[in-house]
Amino acid sequence: MTADTFLFWLLAILTLVSGLGVVLVANPIYSALCLAMTMVGVSAIFATLGALFIAGVQMIVYAGAVMVLFVMVLMLFDLRTEIATFSRGRFSGAVKIAVVGLLAGLLAGVFAMTTALSDGIAPSADQADATKSLGALLFTKYVFGFEALGILLLVIAIGVVGLARSKGGTHAKR
Amino acid sequence: MGESAFEITINGVKLVLVFLLMVQMVPVLVWLERRGSGFIQNRFGPNRVGPLGLMQLLADAVKFLTKEEFVPKAATKLLFYAAPVFALLPGTLAFSAIPMASPLKWGEHTFLIQGYEIGVGIVFILAISSLAAYTILMAGWGSGNKFSLMGALRASAQTISYELALGLSIVGIIMMYGTFNLTDMIHAQEGALQFQAFGYTVSSGFLPNWGIFYQPLAAVLFFAATFAESNRLPFDLAEGEAELVAGFHTEYGGFKMLLFFIGEYGHMMVASGLMATFFFGGYNIPWTTTEQVYQWALGLTGSADWGSALTSAVHFGMFFAKLAVFLWIFIWVRWTLPRFRYDQLMDLGWKTMLPWALANTIITALIVFVVSQTW
Numbered sequence: 001m002t003a004d005t006f007l008f009w010l011l012a013i014l015t016l017v018s019g020l021g022v023v024l025v026a027n028p029i030y031s032a033l034c035l036a037m038t039m040v041g042v043s044a045i046f047a048t049l050g051a052l053f054i055a056g057v058q059m060i061v062y063a064g065a066v067m068v069l070f071v072m073v074l075m076l077f078d079l080r081t082e083i084a085t086f087s088r089g090r091f092s093g094a095v096k097i098a099v100v101g102l103l104a105g106l107l108a109g110v111f112a113m114t115t116a117l118s119d120g121i122a123p124s125a126d127q128a129d130a131t132k133s134l135g136a137l138l139f140t141k142y143v144f145g146f147e148a149l150g151i152l153l154l155v156i157a158i159g160v161v162g163l164a165r166s167k168g169g170t171h172a173k174r
Numbered sequence: 175m176g177e178s179a180f181e182i183t184i185n186g187v188k189l190v191l192v193f194l195l196m197v198q199m200v201p202v203l204v205w206l207e208r209r210g211s212g213f214i215q216n217r218f219g220p221n222r223v224g225p226l227g228l229m230q231l232l233a234d235a236v237k238f239l240t241k242e243e244f245v246p247k248a249a250t251k252l253l254f255y256a257a258p259v260f261a262l263l264p265g266t267l268a269f270s271a272i273p274m275a276s277p278l279k280w281g282e283h284t285f286l287i288q289g290y291e292i293g294v295g296i297v298f299i300l301a302i303s304s305l306a307a308y309t310i311l312m313a314g315w316g317s318g319n320k321f322s323l324m325g326a327l328r329a330s331a332q333t334i335s336y337e338l339a340l341g342l343s344i345v346g347i348i349m350m351y352g353t354f355n356l357t358d359m360i361h362a363q364e365g366a367l368q369f370q371a372f373g374y375t376v377s378s379g380f381l382p383n384w385g386i387f388y389q390p391l392a393a394v395l396f397f398a399a400t401f402a403e404s405n406r407l408p409f410d411l412a413e414g415e416a417e418l419v420a421g422f423h424t425e426y427g428g429f430k431m432l433l434f435f436i437g438e439y440g441h442m443m444v445a446s447g448l449m450a451t452f453f454f455g456g457y458n459i460p461w462t463t464t465e466q467v468y469q470w471a472l473g474l475t476g477s478a479d480w481g482s483a484l485t486s487a488v489h490f491g492m493f494f495a496k497l498a499v500f501l502w503i504f505i506w507v508r509w510t511l512p513r514f515r516y517d518q519l520m521d522l523g524w525k526t527m528l529p530w531a532l533a534n535t536i537i538t539a540l541i542v543f544v545v546s547q548t549w
Contacts, residue, residue, distance in 0.1 A: 029253075029315060033308070033312075036308065040305075043301070052292065052293055052294045052297070052298070053294050053297055053354070055301075056294055056297030056298055056300065056301040057297065057301075059301035059302075059304065059305070060297070060300055060301045060304050060341070063301075063304070063305060064301065064304025064305060064307070064337070065304065065334060065337070068307045068308065068311065068330060068334055069334070071308070071311050072311065072327055072330060072331070075311065075314075075315045075323060075326075075327070076327075131294065131354065
């Protein structure tokens with residue numbers, strides 16, 4: 001077993017175990033922290049594939065910003081009632097069945113659609129070049145999709161401010 | 175890692191050394207902080223234990239280690255114990271990625287004087303430092319104390335807010351040098367001020383070729399944002415022990431508290447190292463290039479190996495001199511400026527620093543594009 005394979009299996013197991021932790025742990029805080037751990041694991045796998053820039057951005061955006069906000073919000077809840085709500089009852093059961101269905105669909109999709117990877121894809125040796133070509137692609141070939149995403153995010157930001165200022169919001173005008 | 179078993183061993187040892195260097199800097203910094211605060215506030219500071227009070231830290235360390243091990247009844251044990259350990263990680267990992275001297279060439283081996291080199295150095299350091307918010311949240315929530323939790327929310331909100339300004343402020347630098355690699359950036363700042371504009375070469379023997387002369391606004395924004403990132407005054411709303419309760423580490427004492435301390439000083443060291451690397455030429459001696467220093471060392475020692483070793487040593491000293499200046503500024507500011515109010519803090523982050531950083535990015539992009547044209 002070479003160092004690369006060892007690293008891959010270590011990271012894959014870490015990522016999958018923390019991914020399982022997200023759904024199996026009852027306490028939402030631990031779930032969220034597990035999800036953050038999954039993000040870090042995914043980012044590390046990107047790094048082993050040679051996509052260092054993507055790995056860094058994955059870590060900054062998802063693990064560093066998005067998940068921190070999740071955790072912050074979760075910490076303000078009274079978790080005992082949350083745990084009770086999601087442990088038993090009709091709603092929880094429906095969610096569980098839906099999730100099992102989703103998982104089955106995903107697995108079926110994985111087995112049906114996965115084709116063997118060609119071995120010809122070597123990681124780019126020069127990271128600066130890889131990042132440069134990524135940037136060039138984003139601003140030439142995929143510029144419309146990229147800009148549309150930017151506008152979507154802007155709309156979300158403005159919408160959130162609007163909602164917060166509306167009647168009864170935390171920043172409502174008196 | 176390395177070509178041969180020898181290089182791999184050396185590189186492994188290097189990682190440990192960088193970590194030890196960082197941890198061993200902390201007592202010195204604490205001493206400097208306490209003596210410095212005494213100096214600034216016209217009092218003595220610790221001066222009883224040992225010469226100049228230098229042994230005070232040893233005494234403190236013994237005190238920290240022998241304190242009662244205490245966990246609050248309502249605490250979540252796992253998170254309560256994990257948080258101080260995690261506090262050490264971001265600073266250490268990020269500091270290892272900063273080049274501290276020019277590479278040492280010994281025979282056929284080349285050793286980088288840094289923990290590890292990563293092609294996308296800046297992105298890595300930002301990514302690692304962004305994980306620091308978890309430490310704060312874990313500590314605050316794990317303590318099972320509402321004051322701790324409020325302190326943690328306050329502190330992590332601050333950290334996330336200033337991360338944006340921090341990240342954006344260095345985009346200009348990245349565009350100017352056209353690289354993410356810290357070593358390449360340091361190479362770009364060698365010698366006296368010189369740059370290409372409209373196909374002509376502009377040079378000056380008067381100023382060193384430092385990033386701060388190209389990106390002064392970015393330097394100010396970056397340094398201010400790092401104060402907020404490391405939770406130091408004037409942004410120390412994370413703690414504020416006098417009027418806001420001690421924040422996320424209210425329930426911590428003894429060695430666990432000390433680990434948070436080391437984490438904070440680690441952030442300071444990373445910030446100072448990055449400041450030196452981005453804006454003040456890194457390990458280079460002002461007005462000189464690495465090649466010039468190497469030639470000088472070669473003339474002095476007469477052997478390529480020892481010349482390279484001397485060059486690395488000189489550069490290491492230079493890097494540490496720059497690091498020390500910024501660390502002293504951190505301490506100086508702490509005992510000079512009062513704390514911001516929370517709304518002032520958020521206003522400064524979102525309404526002042528973020529727009530300025532954005533403007534700096536756009537203007538730099540335009541100038542880099544225009545100046546690179548030749549006609």
